[in-house]
Amino acid sequence: MILQRNSANPLVRDVLARPSATDPTTLATAIEQCCADILKELSGAIKIVATEHPGAAHGHRFYPDISGWASSHNPYAWSEYIDPAAGVMRLVLGAGSRLSAVNEYPRIVALSAPDRRPEAYFEDICSHSQRRADFINTKTGATETDYVADLIQARSLRVIELLTSTGDMYHPVTGEPIRALTCEGLLHDTPLVHFMRELLHRLAGAANNSVELTFVLQLNDGLGAMDLTPITLRAIEHPIPFDPATGKVLLSSQGYTLGRSRFTRFDRLVHISPRQYSLLSLTNRFELARLMGRIRRTLGDAPWILAGPGRWGTSSPELGVPVRFAEISSVGTLVEIAEMHEALTPEVSLGTHFMNDIISHDILCAAVLPERKDHFVDSAFFEQAPNSLARFMPGAEAWKDVLHVLEAHDCGGESFIVWADAVQRRMICAIEMEINSR
């Protein structure tokens, strides 16, 4: 007998209460019962299955066709046309370990707007598509990695068409169209997006909380259904509220964040003065961007906070600092201050110029619009705090008015902290005062 969704709620709640103790069959049953009516409507296009080791062997490589992560709340709503409450999916070919690999690019899908992508050109899409996939070598039992291009070429035409796309890029030697792993066919020619959006909505409703689901998809090489194996289901924990006694607030933002919730400490904060930046010539704005790259190498890999005017990564220095992602790749929090000069307040980008990198590196992006309620920037602090630029970059003293490298200890603090709540889309950056001075 097919259970209706309300009667499935207790089972879902039971799974959410003890996620680590849930066996695959129970989880699959809970998911199946939660969306039994949709599965029926889909006439078998998607089947929920419980499998200990989902995937299939292709030669000596055993891997699932798609590993996915989905959330009922989308923390990566980079456009006003994306509804955060509709959820999000990230998809990779092969094992799920690639979902969290730095410098890898899972396909990210806003479930309210699967067609909207932050890349404008097919070349950008290729640059930000998954390159490597993980699989188990059936001969050795070891986990190995190979290039997506090599794995995909051994698959059937149907799978290739579901998972890859071509555009106006051609191999410079062979002239063949270049394929990128985009999952476009999977998103447009199957009911996956509709199904996942509804499923997450119901799971979140049952949990009375946002939920995260990891899963695996097996595509049949013929014209058949796809099998969805749920792997884990858990409720998303909310961050504890920000305690104003924690420190002196330097930046705050409401409604303009991109990235998951967090509470993180940093030793350093780099600030570009919007006022001083607006006085620079176009040439000097580009030069400042190149200087940022040298600072990034000097600071090393320890994450830092970067705050400055307008859109990070724009190609137009009138709009913000025209850095390339490699020039700021070790930042942990990126803040866009919508303030430049009287004639122009640049529209913020929320990191869309390198959104895939921001997600891949788990960077929090926030925009501060100083004129708005619940937004704040302590410009006086940034202008007056001790500037360590000369120590890090001897010879760069000429930039000291525009570029501030601040170390928490030099500023009388213990650390810079960033608190963010992805659901409320709120971010606070503060300097945590040393315990003795609190």
Add this chain to the structure above:
Amino acid sequence: MNEQSNAFAVAQSQFDEAAEMLGIEPAMRELLRWPRREYRFTIPLRMDDGGTQVLHAYRVQYNDARGPCMGGVRWHPDETMDTVRALAAWMTWKFAVLDIPLGGGNGGVTCNPKKLSNAEKERLARGWMRVMARELGEDRDMPAPDMYTTPQVMAWMADEFETITGYSHPAVIAGKPPALGGSQGRHDATARGGVYCVREACRTLGVDPHGAFAIQGFGNAGQHVALLHPEILGGGVLVAVSDTSGGVYNANGLDPKALVDHKLRTGQVSGFPGSEPITNEDLLELDVNVLYPAAMENVITQSNADRIRAKICCELADGPSTPEADTLLHVRGVHVIPDFLANAGGMIVGYFEQVQGKNNYFWTLDIVHRQLDRRMTDAYQSVYRLHRDKNVPMRLAAYLVAVSRMAEAVKLRGWV
């Protein structure tokens, strides 16, 4: 906005410098300092959610003394009449230095295309065309792709233009997909044009074409340069390449085909077998015959210009050298082929598309390559002659050639 951060002010100041050196009379100077025609309009864009956004749009026909205007249509959040004016002016000078019988134009829409769905982009392209169609034509003004306007966008514009006029006009829009009358040879045109200039520079300066070369930036242009440099120059050893992942170096040479294949499979040049790592900065300072900055702006500044050891620097990227660095390189005898000239191959193929479309007769790839070679060679040589005769940097020489050709056309027409 301060003067140096306004693109049109920069364009005017570059023109003023050239006009001063050429001793151009005041009326001519005033005419060439400003666009001849400007259009400013609004486009109501129906969004997918049923709402409507009203977007501001522009078109500038800078000067058509040498022929009908051609130039890009940009979709950009910071698009203003001044950015469009500046780009239209630069297109005018570029066509003139290439001795192509076209004037410069540019257009745009103030919008954020990254936030638009495909359906919204199509409505925007058609909306722009509905307003501008009566001012365009193969003998008046021809839009071309620019920032965020892809061949698909140009295809929508072409279709809308033909829908409005009621018959076929393959020459009105440049940058269309080949299936709709786009020209062969567009994909490698930028790189190919730059390498033709380098070949000419080697011949003219007596630089060994079989020597070492290095490429900073390994996107579309960089990859094609790696393959085309040895093909067109009859040799050359690719010793270093870099991209955002870092760089690879081998003094004995990197196999260009294998390196392109590695980049396309792995997404980066790093880790290429048989190479050692090199930073972007060190790559720029290698002792090579030819250096191709093909990545980003302002990588050669006054802080590293005295360490550039390349004999020829071919600027495939836009603005890789600062003005101060440009002067230093000139003084030190580094032969700079300025972006103005070096990366103009795509524009020339855009012109070829108009020529082919007007005749409704489409060339083979071989003809496109030969015609491109002729245009780039002639342009390089005319700029080089002025550079040598007046002992000015190549960049300034290119401006002088362009402005003097424009002034001559205006004079012959009797406008001034």
